[in-house]
Amino acid sequence: MSHDLHKRDTIDQVPPEPCSPEEVALKSFFLGPQSENAPWLRELVMQILDNWFAWRRLLYPADGRAISVADQESTRFLAKREDFRTRIYELMQRFQNEMPSFSPRYIGHMLTEASMPALLGHIITVLHNPNNISGEASRVGIEIEEEAIHELMKMVRYQPEEGNGHFTSGGTLANLESCLRARGRMAKWLAAGAAARAAGRNIGLMEAAHMGWEYYDRLRVDDRMDDDLLVRFNFLKSGALRTVREYEKLFGFPYEGPVALVPNNKHYSWNKSIDIMGMGEEAFRGIPTDRNGRMSVDGLKKELDRALGEKRPVMMVVSIAGTTELGDFDPIHEVQHLLDTWREQHGLHIWHHIDAAYGGFFCTLDIDKIDLISQSMTEALKSMHKANSITIDPHKLGYVPYSSGAILCKSKREYFYKKTHAPYINFRDAEDRGPQTVEGSRSAAGAVSTWLTARSIGLNRAGYGIILERTIRSRMKLESLFAEASVRLRVNPHAETNVLCFCVADEGDPLSIVNRRTQAIYEAFSPDENHDFFVSKTSLGRNDYKAFLDDFTSGWDAVQDAGELSLIRLVLMNPFFDNRETDVYYPEEFVSKLLQFLDTLE
Known part of the structure; x- marks a missing residue:
């Protein structure tokens, strides 16, 4: 055992700085690890129940008791x-x-303490039980959903009057919703292009699939294309097989369908979405990651060139804001610039979706003043509003109870992608969300919880921005303690949010030994039973993270005898992890417990 494993015990204990007034104020929004705000929460819950009881009694008082x-x-x-x-x-x-x-000792998955505004919003909604499928089943719920969506849109710098969105059960469904809208747009453009080709215009398939709304609208007017004509060439209306035969006859080559370009650091839900869409696994093309574990823009360009050469329309390009494994941001600004260049040089409009299920709330950071994040992440956050659609999960860094996700679209036209008729539901108007959602019945709880947190805590620099800045500082503090404790603690050097991944490796250790050590650490702090702390584990495969693994493992001259590297994954979401008032200072306590366990492995 190396001597530096005990270095933590000799660190001088310096009294921490007191919390700022802003941080103290934000403590009023959480129950606290020891239920410190329980008296106030109990009072609020009783007020909610009393109000609900009175509402039921007074609405139809002449009915009498049942x-x-x-x-x-x-x-x-x-x-x-x-x-x-x-x-x-x-x-x-x-x-x-x-x-x-709820505990600061839980640093495993993307799950933590819910805020009190979110809890109370959830309780109020559950008591009234609105169904946000339509105004017939939810009067107040759908109004609050509209307002909550506007709050999220303003947070990512979308214009609420120009776009739209709705709440879902989570990011998986929100990502699927984006796929459906990207496909729906492409289906309309292809239909118009095929109809124009049939009428004698010299338009190619790739030009048709990415024509843009301006050209689409002009074609419909100039060629007098009515809906009945376009149905014939729309693969969502007339059936994929029949429409493909039409395309092949009109455009003169075998048509193999569109592709979706998604980085290899994607969430596993993207595989589900492509399966549900019926596109086939070969149409789901992964973009390599770079040495930082983020999407390679050069790799994206190669895949775009490949699709263009194969005459395979690109249904969408996906960027990740807050990856599941490492918590990092793809270079969204560079991706958007590349797609803008393709639009300007080739006339090809390609849907850009950002999966910000985890990282969307980092838009509340005061990015022009803080020096905690990389320049790349700063530019990525500034560019998010340029994308066609964004997925956000309030039940992650929104500190809202499960389940609460949201899909946001920059353009109303691209949000309202289809018409649906249900004879037993009176949808109010063309902008009713009901016909546009994959889910029929939808609880209003996620929307109400998000609304109350947005209005009380604030989706801004003075609210969530302070909370999330604090979580990033928690990661940085833990990194510094790791560096002081042992050179064997190998931390992902490119972390920039509140996710810290590490392994324990001696010089020259093969990956197989490192992976076994990671597994042992995981079992010692696993969620299967109560431990001093709870962690999670992830594995980075060479097929998806080759450049990152080559760079990271060179730090200890690793023997590459395994196809993946297992890492302990710490998600430092809890706002009290780096708390200054508790008797236990959690960052130091975790390092101490980790070192004690490593002693037992020697």
């Missing part, structure tokens, strides 16, 4: 009530064994 005092005093009623109480007690006892994700 449950009499005699009913409530009957033997069978009382017996059932006691049985019910027993079941409630049983359920509460079972949840005593649930994951303590």
